[in-house]
Amino acid sequence: MSEALSSAPTPRKRNDRYEEAAVQAGRTGGKALAAKGSKLRTKRAQATLKEVAELAGVSQMTVSRALNAPEMVRKPTRERIQRAVEELNYRPNLMARSLAAGRSLFIGVGYNNPSSAYLSELLLGALRTCRSAGHHLVVEELPESAVGDPEALAGKLRDSGLDGLILAPPLSENAEVAAAVSGIGIPVVLLSPGEGTSTAMRIGIDDERAALLMTRHLIGLGHRRIAFIAGPEGDFQSAERRRGFERALDEANLPTDQALIAGGAYTYRSGMDAAASILSAAAPPTAIFAANDDMAAGAVAEAHRRGLRVPEQLSVAGFDDTSLASTIWPSLTTVHQPIAEMASRAVLLLGDAGSQSDAAYQLDVEIIERESVAPPPQEV
Amino acid sequence: MSEALSSAPTPRKRNDRYEEAAVQAGRTGGKALAAKGSKLRTKRAQATLKEVAELAGVSQMTVSRALNAPEMVRKPTRERIQRAVEELNYRPNLMARSLAAGRSLFIGVGYNNPSSAYLSELLLGALRTCRSAGHHLVVEELPESAVGDPEALAGKLRDSGLDGLILAPPLSENAEVAAAVSGIGIPVVLLSPGEGTSTAMRIGIDDERAALLMTRHLIGLGHRRIAFIAGPEGDFQSAERRRGFERALDEANLPTDQALIAGGAYTYRSGMDAAASILSAAAPPTAIFAANDDMAAGAVAEAHRRGLRVPEQLSVAGFDDTSLASTIWPSLTTVHQPIAEMASRAVLLLGDAGSQSDAAYQLDVEIIERESVAPPPQEV
DNA sequence: CTTGGAAGTGGTAGCGCTAACACAAAACGA
DNA sequence: TCGTTTTGTGTTAGCGCTACCACTTCCAAG
Numbered sequence: 001m002s003e004a005l006s007s008a009p010t011p012r013k014r015n016d017r018y019e020e021a022a023v024q025a026g027r028t029g030g031k032a033l034a035a036k037g038s039k040l041r042t043k044r045a046q047a048t049l050k051e052v053a054e055l056a057g058v059s060q061m062t063v064s065r066a067l068n069a070p071e072m073v074r075k076p077t078r079e080r081i082q083r084a085v086e087e088l089n090y091r092p093n094l095m096a097r098s099l100a101a102g103r104s105l106f107i108g109v110g111y112n113n114p115s116s117a118y119l120s121e122l123l124l125g126a127l128r129t130c131r132s133a134g135h136h137l138v139v140e141e142l143p144e145s146a147v148g149d150p151e152a153l154a155g156k157l158r159d160s161g162l163d164g165l166i167l168a169p170p171l172s173e174n175a176e177v178a179a180a181v182s183g184i185g186i187p188v189v190l191l192s193p194g195e196g197t198s199t200a201m202r203i204g205i206d207d208e209r210a211a212l213l214m215t216r217h218l219i220g221l222g223h224r225r226i227a228f229i230a231g232p233e234g235d236f237q238s239a240e241r242r243r244g245f246e247r248a249l250d251e252a253n254l255p256t257d258q259a260l261i262a263g264g265a266y267t268y269r270s271g272m273d274a275a276a277s278i279l280s281a282a283a284p285p286t287a288i289f290a291a292n293d294d295m296a297a298g299a300v301a302e303a304h305r306r307g308l309r310v311p312e313q314l315s316v317a318g319f320d321d322t323s324l325a326s327t328i329w330p331s332l333t334t335v336h337q338p339i340a341e342m343a344s345r346a347v348l349l350l351g352d353a354g355s356q357s358d359a360a361y362q363l364d365v366e367i368i369e370r371e372s373v374a375p376p377p378q379e380v
Numbered sequence: 381m382s383e384a385l386s387s388a389p390t391p392r393k394r395n396d397r398y399e400e401a402a403v404q405a406g407r408t409g410g411k412a413l414a415a416k417g418s419k420l421r422t423k424r425a426q427a428t429l430k431e432v433a434e435l436a437g438v439s440q441m442t443v444s445r446a447l448n449a450p451e452m453v454r455k456p457t458r459e460r461i462q463r464a465v466e467e468l469n470y471r472p473n474l475m476a477r478s479l480a481a482g483r484s485l486f487i488g489v490g491y492n493n494p495s496s497a498y499l500s501e502l503l504l505g506a507l508r509t510c511r512s513a514g515h516h517l518v519v520e521e522l523p524e525s526a527v528g529d530p531e532a533l534a535g536k537l538r539d540s541g542l543d544g545l546i547l548a549p550p551l552s553e554n555a556e557v558a559a560a561v562s563g564i565g566i567p568v569v570l571l572s573p574g575e576g577t578s579t580a581m582r583i584g585i586d587d588e589r590a591a592l593l594m595t596r597h598l599i600g601l602g603h604r605r606i607a608f609i610a611g612p613e614g615d616f617q618s619a620e621r622r623r624g625f626e627r628a629l630d631e632a633n634l635p636t637d638q639a640l641i642a643g644g645a646y647t648y649r650s651g652m653d654a655a656a657s658i659l660s661a662a663a664p665p666t667a668i669f670a671a672n673d674d675m676a677a678g679a680v681a682e683a684h685r686r687g688l689r690v691p692e693q694l695s696v697a698g699f700d701d702t703s704l705a706s707t708i709w710p711s712l713t714t715v716h717q718p719i720a721e722m723a724s725r726a727v728l729l730l731g732d733a734g735s736q737s738d739a740a741y742q743l744d745v746e747i748i749e750r751e752s753v754a755p756p757p758q759e760v
Numbered sequence: 761c762t763t764g765g766a767a768g769t770g771g772t773a774g775c776g777c778t779a780a781c782a783c784a785a786a787a788c789g790a
Numbered sequence: 791t792c793g794t795t796t797t798g799t800g801t802t803a804g805c806g807c808t809a810c811c812a813c814t815t816c817c818a819a820g
Contacts, residue, residue: 046541048806059770064808074768091541094516095479096806099775103808104475116703120500123507127519136474136516139507161426161471269709294707301709305684323496327674327704329649329681428776439800444778454798476776479805483778 047088056084067092098134105135105163107350110142110181112171117323118339122168122191125340129347138162142171150180158184164350166191166343167200173236187357189346192337194236201349202360203342207237210335210365211244211289214317217333217367218287219252222375223315227260227285229274229295235266241291241319260285264295271298272305279306279314286315286376293318293325296332300372311374321368330371338363427468436464447472478514485515485543487730490522490561492551497703498719502548502571505720509727518542522551530560538564544730546571546723547580553616567737569726572717574616581729582740583722587617590715590745591624591669594697597713597747598667599632601755603695607640607665609654609675615646621671621699640665644675651678652685659686659694666695666756673698673705676712680752691754701748710751718743 053060058077066073066081073081084090098104109126111119123139130137140160146153157165165188171177173194181200182188188200218226228245231238242261249256259281262274271290275298278288290296296318300310308314310330318325318334325332342363349355433440438457446453446461453461464470478484489506491499503519510517520540526533537545545568551557553574561580562568568580598606608625611618622641629636639661642654651670655678658668670676676698680690688694690710698705698714705712722743729735 046806049808050806060807061771061809062769065769068808072768077768089539093479093806095475095484096775097808098475099473099479099777099805100807100809102775116497116500120496120503123500123503124519124521127503127517131518137507138511139504141504159469159471267709268707272709297707298709301681301684304681305687307685322703324704324707327648327677329647329652329678426776429778430776440776441778441801442799445799448778452798457798473776476805477778479775479807480777481779482805 046093047090049090049092052081052084052088052090055088056081094131094134101134103134105351106138106161107135107164107166107347108138108140108157108160108162109166109168110140110157110171111168112142112144112147114168114170115320115322118168118320121339122343125343126166126347128340129344133347133351135347135351147171147174147177150176153177154180154184157181157186162186165189166346166350169193187350187355189349191342191346192237199357201346201355201357203345203349204360204362205337205365206362207240208244208247211241211291211319212248213244213365214289214319214335214367215245215248216251218289218315218317218373219248219254221287221315221373223285223287224254224376225257225260225283225285225287226254227262227278227281227288229262229264229271229278229288229290229299231264231266231291231295233263238266238291245289257281257283259283264290264298266292266294268294268298268301271295272302273298275299275302279303279308287317287373288314289317289319291319293320293322293332293334296334296372297324297328300328300330300332311372313377315373315376317373325368326370333370333373334368336366336368338365426473427470429470429472432461432464432468432470435468436461474514481514483514485731486518486541487515487544487546487727488518488520488537488540488542489546489548490520490537490551491548492522492524492527494548494550495700495702498548498700501719502723505723506546506727508720509724513727513731515727515731527551527554527557530556533557534560534564537561537566542566545569546726546730547573549573567730567735569729571722571726572617579737581726581735581737583725583729584740584742585717585745586742587620588624588627590699591621591671592628593624593745594669594699594715594747595625595628596631598669598695598697598753599628599634601667601695601753603665603667603756604634605637605640605663605665605667606634607642607658607661607668609642609644609651609658609668609670609679611644611646611671611675613643618646618671625669637661637663639663644671644678646672646674648674648678648681651675652682653678655679655682659683659688667697667753668694669697669699671699673700673702673712673714676714676752677704677708680708680710680712691752693757695753695756697753705748706750713750713753714748716746716748718745 049060049063053063056063058081062073062077063081066078070078107130126137142153146156164186165181167181167188167190169192172190172192175194175196178190178193178196178198178200182198190200190202192204193202215226228242230242246256260278262277264270264274271294274295275288278285279302288299290299296316299316303310303314310316316332318332321334321336325334345361349359429440429443433443436443438461442453442457443461446458450458487510506517522533544566545561547561547568547570549572552570552572555574555576558570558573558576558578558580562578570580570582572584573582595606608622610622626636640658642657644650644654651674654675655668658665659682668679670679676696679696683690683694690696696712698712701714701716705714725741729739
């Protein structure tokens with residue numbers, strides 16, 4: 001894997017006409033020497049603290065303080081430094097800072113097999129915050145085999161030299177894994193955790209409330225017969241979402257028709273099957289709310305197969321706002337989780353020595369209205 | 381954004397019973413002192429080079445060499461060091477190494493609006509290689525507005541202090557952007573670039589060949605009337621893919637029926653429309669090959685809507701292997717690009733001072749056989 | 761006036777590692 | 791035998807930054 005380049009399929013030059021230009025352009029834009037150039041490129045003539053200090057006529061320490069704790073430096077000094085910083089286009093060297101301060105963390109992101117949409121948002125959010133907080137992100141794929149043996153997993157993580165760990169779902173829902181991992185002596189944040197009882201920090205959303213909100217939205221539009229496609233039996237999140245759904249129905253004094261509740265497995269296909277069963281009911285619904293987007297998309301497919309137009313004849317709502325939701329036609333009205341922000345929080349939490357190891361945060365969700373939901377057809 | 385934590389929705393403790401356990405567990409697993417613990421956590425009693433050197437009875441330098449250039453150290457010495465390393469569970473401090481060697485790069489990943497599947501694979505590949513090469517990844521979202529003004533974009537990147545830049549599609553297909561960016565004086569790698577002529581390194585796949593392979597696969601299965609759903613007019617990749625498709629047809633002495641070639645816009649909906657037009661042809665095809673997965677999925681939807689079973693009555697093939705391909709039912713047979721490896725290569729390329737600034741690599745693709753393709757129905 | 765203590769600033773000593781050279785010991789040809 | 795290389799290892803000097811303590815003012819309290 002790391003020797004990838006050497007075992008490469010023959011690299012083929014597509015254009016030859018750039019040969020000269022390339023050499024001429026050089027890399028640092030200056031000094032045309034040292035074709036071997038092992039070093040030039042990294043020395044991008046970055047201004048250092050020292051230079052800024054000299055230009056501003058103060059000591060390095062003062063500059064450092066002006067940057068890290070501005071309130072400790074008198075205003076005129078601070079402004080002088082500020083000007084020097086701008087003039088030299090100074091940017092602190094994060095590595096040196098980390099090294100000297102000894103305050104930067106290596107944070108692992110343990111993931112298993114999340115949707116790629118989830119993962120990319122997660123990484124983006126974490127990466128951004130790591131950068132600004134001076135931490136470093138280490139991705140750590142934890143395959144099924146590792147999950148099967150929590151002991152080994154903990155051992156592996158223990159000597160990976162990490163200072164903190166973020167566990168993404170579905171890993172974070174696994175109580176065994178959570179327990180094993182929280183025993184390694186480094187702070188752990190569980191994202192969208194299951195109901196486990198490990199001593200780890202938790203960041204998630206209020207699934208019940210999110211489902212309640214979406215169902216209310218549907219009811220507000222005029223729907224009275226609403227079906228729900230649940231996730232697998234025993235799944236914590238699915239149960240929460242279902243609870244929210246039922247509570248909204250109760251609130252509106254609508255009956256809960258068991259024929260309109262079907263179980264799925266979070267997959268597209270299971271959504272199709274569940275929708276098939278629901279749509280075959282004696283009194284079919286005008287809206288279907290699925291516990292995730294994949295099943296919602298499956299429900300749309302099944303509706304189409306039966307010649308039902310979405311959303312004119314049937315509304316379909318999803319949950320998660322995966323890329324699928326905005327890809328298909330009609331695009332799905334769904335519940336969006338602030339994944340990037342959750343990741344960002346997780347990083348901050350790990351970096352904050354003061355955080356309680358049993359803290360739990362719930363972030364707000366957002367209902368994304370797209371094309372798959374509309375008022376029910378007029379029965380008149 | 382960075383003050384996220386302070387403006388958080390009220391954190392709610394979910395369990396109180398861990399209060400004690402949390403305190404007791406501590407963070408470093410040892411020394412129960414300093415509850416204020418501002419520092420403890422980062423000083424994970426990591427062994428240093430010095431300690432290893434002492435234990436092994438050699439100088440720090442020798443240990444450093446044993447780690448970075450083993451062939452320079454005599455075998456017995458090396459083994460002694462190796463043992464010390466293991467005993468102390470020593471792991472080099474990457475930050476110190478980077479700082480001292482001055483060899484580590486800050487590499488930016490410029491992206492615009494790629495599919496999240498693409499992005500997450502990209503980030504994963506890049507992150508991994510960055511870690512092992514000691515580089516640092518900086519994600520840089522470049523919104524439409526920035527792309528509209530390549531000058532400003534170049535300026536922004538110029539003083540972002542990056543040492544290298546990786547541009548993901550669709551950004552890398554934009555000739556203006558590529559040109560502007562390659563003028564900033566840092567090495568740039570374009571992923572799946574368009575046909576632009578900027579002096580940047582390029583990593584991609586051979587789109588024509590990939591399409592050729594997939595079409596051959598279809599022909600090999602017995603299909604004789606194969607339709608193609610192209611991307612937008614003028615799109616470089618789409619044109620390449622179409623060329624590959626047509627070449628495979630030629631090879632097999634099959635006619636190219638213009639009624640079986642439709643243009644799309646890379647969207648699900650456009651795939652449905654294109655499929656509708658294709659399936660309405662006087663002599664409909666037994667297989668449809670779409671230039672991307674979204675359109676292929678749209679084609680499947682349209683087929684279903686018309687009551688055609690996939691793949692029994694109609695085969696559908698995609699391109700890109702996005703998450704959509706494995707989500708929908710039936711899952712799509714498609715062309716997989718080694719995105720993580722492309723990213724990994726890109727990082728390596730940027731880190732290798734010897735690489736030509738006009739190098740171009742083409743990686744091999746893989747045909748992923750799933751459920752949407754089968755031999756054509758028997759006409760007997 | 762002292763004295764004490766902020767508030768603002770500077771000096772020094774590293775953080776953990778590697779580049780560059782210095783040097784000793786072994787290996788070589790003449 | 792004596793250079794002369796080669797090979798393996800040690801020494802020194804930082805990389806760019808911050809912790810920590812020392813110092814200078816300046817002002818209020820005694």
